[in-house]
Amino acid sequence: MPAPLITGWGKCLPPAVLSNTDLEALTDTTDDWISTRTGMKERRVSHVETSDLAAAAGREALAAAGLDPEGLDLVIVATCTPDRLVPSAAALVQQKVGATRAAAMDLNAACSGFIYGLAVADQMIRAGAVRRVLLIGAEKLHFFLDFSDRATSVLFGDGAGAVVLEEAGEDGGLLAFELGADGTAAEILCIPQSGTEGFPGTERRARVQMEGPTVFRRAVEAMGDSALRVLEKAGLGLDEVDLFIPHQANLRIIEATARRLGLDASRVMVNLAAYGNTSAASIPIALAEALEQGRVRPGALLVLAAFGGGLTWAAAAY
Ligand code: UT7
Numbered sequence: 001m002p003a004p005l006i007t008g009w010g011k012c013l014p015p016a017v018l019s020n021t022d023l024e025a026l027t028d029t030t031d032d033w034i035s036t037r038t039g040m041k042e043r044r045v046s047h048v049e050t051s052d053l054a055a056a057a058g059r060e061a062l063a064a065a066g067l068d069p070e071g072l073d074l075v076i077v078a079t080c081t082p083d084r085l086v087p088s089a090a091a092l093v094q095q096k097v098g099a100t101r102a103a104a105m106d107l108n109a110a111c112s113g114f115i116y117g118l119a120v121a122d123q124m125i126r127a128g129a130v131r132r133v134l135l136i137g138a139e140k141l142h143f144f145l146d147f148s149d150r151a152t153s154v155l156f157g158d159g160a161g162a163v164v165l166e167e168a169g170e171d172g173g174l175l176a177f178e179l180g181a182d183g184t185a186a187e188i189l190c191i192p193q194s195g196t197e198g199f200p201g202t203e204r205r206a207r208v209q210m211e212g213p214t215v216f217r218r219a220v221e222a223m224g225d226s227a228l229r230v231l232e233k234a235g236l237g238l239d240e241v242d243l244f245i246p247h248q249a250n251l252r253i254i255e256a257t258a259r260r261l262g263l264d265a266s267r268v269m270v271n272l273a274a275y276g277n278t279s280a281a282s283i284p285i286a287l288a289e290a291l292e293q294g295r296v297r298p299g300a301l302l303v304l305a306a307f308g309g310g311l312t313w314a315a316a317a318y
Helices: 020-026 031-038 052-066 088-095 110-124 185-186 213-234 251-261 278-292
Strands: 001-013 016-018 043-045 074-078 101-108 131-140 158-170 174-179 243-246 303-306 312-317
Touching: 001 052, 001 110, 001 278, 016 020, 031 131, 031 243, 031 251, 043 074, 043 158, 052 088, 052 131, 052 158, 074 088, 074 110, 074 312, 088 101, 088 131, 101 110, 110 131, 110 158, 110 174, 110 278, 110 303, 110 312, 131 278, 174 185, 174 213, 185 213, 213 312, 243 251, 243 278, 278 303
Parallel strands: 074 101, 074 131, 243 303
Antiparallel strands: 001 158, 016 043, 131 158, 174 312, 303 312
8 A cells, every 4th residue: 555645845934024013002911921931032923814824825735746636535634723613714715725526624623633534535535535635734823812821822822834745646645643632621622612502792702711831741741652662662862763743832841841851952843933833724823934944865764743733732753
């Protein structure tokens, strides 16, 4: 069975920058607090919708793969901030990129969505159901932020990252993955009143709520443990990992996870200073930047790990 491979990648970061200093004017915070507690310096704010960011990243990935959009069989958008509940952001992307033959669906596993999508795309190709998939992580999180709440509003940003996965007839690709969830902890990171339980009304929007320190502890445990389990499933050791690409939620979470895994900074991808936490978009954006920076050589072993609302977690050895 040919291994599905990533044959193209792309990203879209909206140009408007919201810096820590800008946030000082919006909420009771300081550049020093945000920098030392999170490692973030700025994030992007989008004036277009999630599907527009997703389509721009998707077009770049298609160009990198040298693939016509009509060649796609499936578009998956991992997002928890779609333009609308119906139609899916993926259906809008299908139309925007001209993927006329492709099926389209959204996947919501919050910040773990891209790795969940990678597993779904990989397994559908391996099953022979589809041959070419455009997988995008895209978010417009600033829409769901309450800028009077300093505990959440400084953390998140907007953006999109995309990959094309194709049946490639070679070895490699996704070697092992793990997807996990603990719905009993749903309330520690959520956007209440953003669905059938109701909406806050015309004066207010639904807002992200988070018990930061609890999420922090669980993120370090879950990302580290699931990264170890996927390596074990793949029959590989930590010494063989070329690059660890974690979800970009907090520099201290990434450093603590890397310490648990015994990985030094040269083997860990970090770009959150520029973009903040972009949820499902963070890993594909980091992957695209690692590729652009020449940090991923042919045959490299990548380990991806994520954690987010649900609670969900996921890891992949690629
Ligand atoms: O992507 C999904 C996963 N999300 C995450 O993984 C996020 C996980 N959590 C975190 O990254 C961290 O918990 C935060 C960055 C959210 C918070 O950092 P922390 O070191 O856990 O701080 P804390 O919540 O324990 O708050 C410490 C202090 C508090 O003040 P007191 O009670 O000590 O006086 C907070 O009120 O920092 C205060 N604080 C702030 N001060 C200035 C909280 N947010 C801010 C802020 N600016 N933005």
